[in-house]
Amino acid sequence: MSASAPYPEFWVRKMRSFFVKFDHDLDGVVKKEDVMDFCNVRAKSLLNQEQMETYMDQVNYAWDYFWAGPEKKMSVTFWDFVRNHARNFREPDFQEEEKMWFCVYFDKIADKNGDGIVTRKEYEEFLGLVGVHPLSVPPSFDALDTDGDGQISKEEFVNAAVGFFCCTADTPAKKEYEEFLGLVGVHPLSVPPSFDALDTDGDGQISKEEFANAAVGFFCCTADTPAKLFWGPFLA
Structure with a gap:
């Protein structure tokens, strides 16, 4: 963290x-x-x-x-x-x-x-x-x-x-995402802003499309976007 x-x-x-x-x-x-x-x-x-x-x-x-x-x-x-x-x-x-x-x-x-x-x-x-x-x-x-x-x-x-x-997650979806990032040692306190950035439609969940777009966007996009926040915990 x-x-x-x-x-x-x-x-x-x-x-x-x-x-x-x-x-x-x-x-x-x-x-x-x-x-x-x-x-x-x-x-x-x-x-x-x-x-x-x-x-x-x-x-x-x-x-x-x-x-x-x-x-x-x-x-x-x-x-x-x-x-x-x-x-x-x-x-x-x-x-x-x-x-x-x-x-x-x-x-x-x-x-x-x-x-x-x-x-x-x-x-x-x-x-x-x-x-x-x-x-x-x-x-x-x-x-x-x-x-x-x-x-x-x-x-x-x-x-x-x-x-x-x-636990920092207040919904089952956030808990799953927290556990996913935990696989690579990301601290739970770093997870909420990353989750919110990927949840582009604000429905409290990350769809397959949102997840893939953010991950690919990290490597392809040069602008300040939610994609950066997806990987932010890894770089902290």
Whole structure:
């Protein structure tokens, strides 16, 4: 990813929706002590002692690694938070660390009875740890339950959680294009402007004609056109 690449609006909105869960006074700053206190209060009413200890260890680790960043800040602004999570697209180990972190969340906290799946009730209580209202849970549960069996598997849980922080695509078509460019190592943050340039009719999809025209146009056209943006991510 180029250092000057803009953050996609959709991805920034997701980061903001998570950040404000902990920015209770809406001053644009979140402090570690406030996160720890809030999570501790919620955990007392939803977890047993063993689960609570694991959860608070996870929260503490999350602050140090995902929020505070290399500088180990004790308070962060929203844009500090955004820049730190953009490490997902620069450091492969960062995303792998997220996967391992969410696996622990599933095994030790979300899956309360240890049967390998998360029920609607378990998922509701899990989201309750960060103050999500029960009425907001059903659509989220249904989105994670990708095979429609009425349960959330560990794979579904971890994929969705990591995808929240890593995926920049807001439609299936953009997701496919992101995965295509990922085959040659293009960072997801570089994808949205390229997709929009190729989608010449603005229908939210790239047709075979649009794709081929942009690719051929890159080699044949000397003018500033969307064709350049098709290859822009490769040259960043």
